[in-house]
Amino acid sequence: MHGAGNDYVYVNCFEESLPEDLPSLARQVSDRHTGIGGDGLILICPTDEADVQMRMFNADGSESEMCGNGIRCVAKYAYDHGIAPREEMKILTGNGILTVQLTVENQKATQVRVNMGKPILEASKIPTKLEGAPPLRQPLDVVGKTLEVTCVSMGNPHCVTFVDEITDEWVHGVGPQVEVHPAFPNRVNAEFIQIVSPREMIMRVWERGSGETQACGTGACASAVAAVLNGLTERTVLCHLPGGDLALEWAESGEVYMTGPATEVFSGEWPLEN
Numbered sequence: 127m128h129g130a131g132n133d134y135v136y137v138n139c140f141e142e143s144l145p146e147d148l149p150s151l152a153r154q155v156s157d158r159h160t161g162i163g164g165d166g167l168i169l170i171c172p173t174d175e176a177d178v179q180m181r182m183f184n185a186d187g188s189e190s191e192m193c194g195n196g197i198r199c200v201a202k203y204a205y206d207h208g209i210a211p212r213e214e215m216k217i218l219t220g221n222g223i224l225t226v227q228l229t230v231e232n233q234k235a236t237q238v239r240v241n242m243g244k245p246i247l248e249a250s251k252i253p254t255k256l257e258g259a260p261p262l263r264q265p266l267d268v269v270g271k272t273l274e275v276t277c278v279s280m281g282n283p284h285c286v287t288f289v290d291e292i293t294d295e296w297v298h299g300v301g302p303q304v305e306v307h308p309a310f311p312n313r314v315n316a317e318f319i320q321i322v323s324p325r326e327m328i329m330r331v332w333e334r335g336s337g338e339t340q341a342c343g344t345g346a347c348a349s350a351v352a353a354v355l356n357g358l359t360e361r362t363v364l365c366h367l368p369g370g371d372l373a374l375e376w377a378e379s380g381e382v383y384m385t386g387p388a389t390e391v392f393s394g395e396w397p398l399e400n
């Protein structure tokens with residue numbers, strides 16, 4: 127499945143039992159040459175705390191607290207496959223229980239609106255060694271330049287840099303340095319944002335553990351919060367990503383809402399003895 131091109135291999139753990147070593151399974155299935163191919167592995171699991179539980183692993187096998195494009199696909203899968211045939215659903219994540227609202231056409235979910243919860247702005251909870259709540263336009267030294275970054279967590283850590291034009295040099299040159307910068311004890315996702323208007327922005331991302339992806343839902347939410355805090359956009363903003371568009375709203379109530387697509391591409395079998 128994919129959400130705006132951010133593709134993961136999903137496993138229905140209501141029906142499958144998996145090996146202990148999930149990080150190595152994530153690395154194997156994510157390989158686009160020797161595996162199935164994806165930005166990572168997402169498990170759809172039974173839980174008595176919500177309709178389903180989501181666990182998400184990056185392509186390098188590291189587990190993340192939250193995945194915005196992933197939660198939309200988890201909700202779609204749970205609805206379409208009868209696990210939770212409800213248009214409003216609760217999903218347990220590493221960032222708590224989140225509520226999603228499905229748009230259904232011909233008995234299939236097509237669009238999903240997620241209440242992503244409130245952004246985490248305390249530097250120590252992002253976590254980052256930079257100062258601030260949140261760190262706003264803080265200096266971050268990388269090879270050859272000092273960035274001005276704004277850091278926000280949506281349950282997972284994000285480091286946002288506003289640029290005049292997003293280039294490969296930013297994403298593939300600077301992104302990997304930001305990901306592993308010592309200012310981020312748990313590493314970080316690195317977003318690069320070009321503001322188009324007070325209600326529109328363009329984003330590319332170098333993800334923690336996966337490299338550049340076509341979209342990043344939590345990253346888009348974190349970037350919208352950073353844009354509002356820096357006075358660059360209104361609280362409702364359309365985010366254009368290489369894989370598609372996400373509609374974001376940082377409501378006055380404090381919650382961030384994200385609306386976007388979710389697509390099931392194909393299903394198949396992966397021989398576990400691989």
Ligand SMILES: N[C@H](CCC[C@H](N)C(=O)O)C(=O)O
Pocket residue numbers: 132184189190191192193194195196282283315333334335336339341342343344345
């Ligand atoms: N693509 C995901 C984010 C994955 C973040 C992951 N790379 C991390 O380690 O936090 C999304 O749509 O939110």
